[in-house]
Amino acid sequence: MAQSLLDTMPGASTGAVVVTDHLNYWGGKRVQPRQQKDAEPVFEPATGRVLCQMVPCVADEVDEAIKSAHGAYLKWRKMAGMERARVMLEAARIIREKREKIAKLEVINNGKSITEALVDIDIAWQCIEYYAGMAGTLAGQHVQLPGGAFAYTRREPLGVCVGIGAWNYPFQIAAWKSAPALACGNAMVFKPSPMTPVTAVILAEIYKEAGVPDGLFCVVQGGAATGTLLCHHPMVAKVSFTGSVPTGKKVMEMSAKGVKQVTLELGGKSPLIIFKDCEFENAVKGALMANFLTQGEVCCNGTRVFVQREIMPQFLEEVVKRTKVIPVGDPLLDGTRMGALISKPHLEKVLGFVSQARKEGAKVLCGGEPFVPSDPKLKGGYFMSPCVLDNCRDDMTCVKEEIFGPVMSVLPFDTEEEVIQRANNTTFGLASGVFTRDISRAHRVAENLEAGTCFINNYNISPVEVPFGGYKNSGFGRENGQVTIEYYSQLKTVVVEMGDVDSLF
Ligand SMILES: NC(=O)c1ccc[n+]([C@@H]2O[C@H](COP(=O)([O-])OP(=O)(O)OC[C@H]3O[C@@H](n4cnc5c(N)ncnc54)[C@H](O)[C@@H]3O)[C@@H](O)[C@H]2O)c1
Ligand SMILES: C[N+](C)(C)CCCC=O
16 A cells, blocks of 8 residues: 555655556555556666556456546535535545655655655645635625526536546646545546656545545556546546647547637747846846756746846846756755656657757757766666856747756847737747846736746745736636635526516416
């Protein structure tokens, strides 16, 4: 059991954990895969060692999980919001209690630094706590009509919701999707990325321990085939997807066939605009935060860094100086600030972007190379040195495409009008940022940028109280904040006659 795995985790170190527990979860327990066909090895990014096997769920298993979720939904939806809140608060408390162990497992499966993973787990329990607080507040409206008649609205759950996650924030994504879903009275069947199958099932066990009905939060493992089964299943009311734009389009197409609601949290190529009147030290720190969290594998990263020409030389000098000393290495060590990328093919893809950038005329100021830590156990890990690219142009591949690795492209600009036009010249629209001391300019730029979020004088902070999501091809729907309640519920109108029926017939 993963619970016992968690309990044996405190001394765990990089290269020392093997997960043999079943990773599917429905009906209130871990479920053994029916067959081992198509099992895929899951690698520990820091060592390249096999951590576990991911066995994809087939049609019967997906069906069983969805039916188990539906049974739980029928009980959960009848509970008072305050009762649901109590259970969710208990889940948040258990996560807080186990945060170090969950974070360690996340690091071992994902490769990010323990410092970041701890923050991710904190954001996860905060999200569950936040929506627990909202579960008791769901309410409708009373509308007075002529003749004493009236209508009222009820905010009702959707039913069984599906969550499909990416590999960069495995536990946090599962929490961001399940917390508002459960608060509204829904059940959820969650499919993590096949590369990070380990921690979602811990969340399932925590919800169970907190007191949700068996089946309320289920985990099915698999990749595209299992995801397709989920999107097509007739008992699924909604699909909330986090991943790439091409897969998001497929999810939307499949969901459209069953008229299922969809939330799409997709990729980005976000602009960060640094004006010459910025508070320089903060702008440099902001650029680093915008590019190098989770080895650059962050959807909302500000990877197109537009710097006003007058401050370009000092900006580059400072940002390169700090990038060169980012401690890359064993992600479980407290001093590490950058761990390993998710997989060997992904590392090669990111390095390929750097080579392509060189060919297209960019200048590599630092990094962009495979990194081999001195610790022998990390020799097979997927590490690279964080990279800063100068001499970039808007038409270069590194500036147009999402790299999803630690690669910052720096571009000069002259005027506000010009930079806004260039910043918006993309099909993505997830996030954006601006550093300036001019308060009017800051808000004007925020208004004109075509993105779901604009950070002013900071970057990549995401408190659970504020909505997160994209414009344009970066998706639609929102996660976090009050508004997400609307994406996990539907409104029923009840019209009440107090007199006689005035019939035309
Ligand atoms: N906007 C956000 O909140 C956000 C957050 C994290 C990651 N992302 C994006 O995710 C991408 C990286 O993640 P990834 O490589 O896991 O993305 P991906 O699109 O390859 O996979 C995402 C998920 O979709 C599943 N999937 C694949 N094919 C499917 C299909 N045909 N039907 C249903 N499900 C299918 C995968 O198994 C996985 O669970 C990047 O583009 C990144 O920007 C976005
Ligand atoms: C918590 N962050 C850093 C805002 C990342 C959100 C999820 C995107 O990949």
